[in-house]
Amino acid sequence: MNKLSKKIKGNKYFSKYYKQNLNNDSKTFFPDKNELNERQRKIKEINLVLLDFQFKKATRQPIKPHEAKKAKKEKARLITQYWQLYHCD
Numbered sequence: 001m002n003k004l005s006k007k008i009k010g011n012k013y014f015s016k017y018y019k020q021n022l023n024n025d026s027k028t029f030f031p032d033k034n035e036l037n038e039r040q041r042k043i044k045e046i047n048l049v050l051l052d053f054q055f056k057k058a059t060r061q062p063i064k065p066h067e068a069k070k071a072k073k074e075k076a077r078l079i080t081q082y083w084q085l086y087h088c089d
Contacts, residue, residue, distance in 0.1 A: 039082040046075040 053068045 036082065036085055039078055039085070043075060043078050043082065046071050046078065050075070 049071050050068065053063055053071070056063045
């Protein structure tokens, strides 16, 4: 299988599930605006933590890399949840 056929197959797969999700009845669910705002607030807090890690790294202060990795994963998880809720609007 060459690169072109993989690309076409990927597009077919994406469009199939994209259309399926558009026809889904999940559009009737309206998330609470407070819940969206809470997610945004948490994402901003984690961004500040990550910025602090960047400053520490730039000034050669000791950092704990496992904490930075944990914060990045938490940020990704919250952004995913936020967009799942936001997309249902």
